[in-house]
Amino acid sequence: MNTDKHPAAENALGGFLRARRAQLRPEDAGLPASGRRRVPGLRREEVATLAGVSTDYYMRLEQGRERHPSRQVLEAVAKALRLDDDAVEHLYRVATPTTRRTRRAHRVERVGPHLRRLLETWRDTPAFVLGNALDILAVNHLAAALFTGFTSCDNLLRMTLLDPAAHHFYRDWDRAAASCVAALRRAAGADSDDPRLIEIVGELSMKSAEFRALWARHDVRGKTREAKHFHHAEVGDLELHYEAFTVNSAPHQQLVVYQAEPGSPSADALALLGSLSALPTLQRAPFVDPE
Known part of the structure; x- marks a missing residue:
């Protein structure tokens, strides 16, 4: 075994x-x-x-x-x-693993109120907070609009590997999936006893052959900065650069912030997404995907 x-x-x-x-x-x-x-x-x-x-x-x-x-x-x-x-x-x-501890009870990760307020002030930039097992713990308005095509905005790995929308949303799905699994493997090395991490690995191992293959590679990579290429159903293609920051008040959490190059088509598309997401649903014009 x-x-x-x-x-x-x-x-x-x-x-x-x-x-x-x-x-x-x-x-x-x-x-x-x-x-x-x-x-x-x-x-x-x-x-x-x-x-x-x-x-x-x-x-x-x-x-x-x-x-x-x-x-x-x-x-x-x-x-x-x-x-x-x-x-x-x-x-x-x-x-050099630490001494094995008694298995911990699952503890719900929470985002502090000050960080939540900070997210809400960034109206032109998608931003969200990730937990240790890549759970999406909090999003601002524009990040919610960016991920609107997914069934649920709950865990970055589940969204990428289990939701069919991911293959259309990520223009380079293979790279996005490998990056997510490598980030989880890094978290596993740092805290192998995290019950939530064990839970998400078990679920994905049962449900995703792609996850099992990527997990077996033992690739390790932290989230720091990278260009991401998306296709959004309402505003088309987006090239966004992200930066990931450790939350000192909650060491296992990361603040992820996306930005578009100023003056670029992606910046225009991001601004349009912000405008569309601010409109009531009935006022939003229908979008026909050319594909």
């Missing part, structure tokens, strides 16, 4: 190392790619050689039998696997 399906897996380090090893081609690591290979990516002995450790020691890392690797060893393994900064941070977390 594969225990890496949920974030509280006992051998999180081994699952991460195996997945990243499988994704690294020999030529990416400066090794010859000649000959038939029985497994995708690098062999264990190749990673061990690149990291300067014995094959037996590296095998113990993957198998979960070596539970106290030194920082020097982790740095060498990270370099051998060509890990980026987010993946290196995740490697350190899963390699």
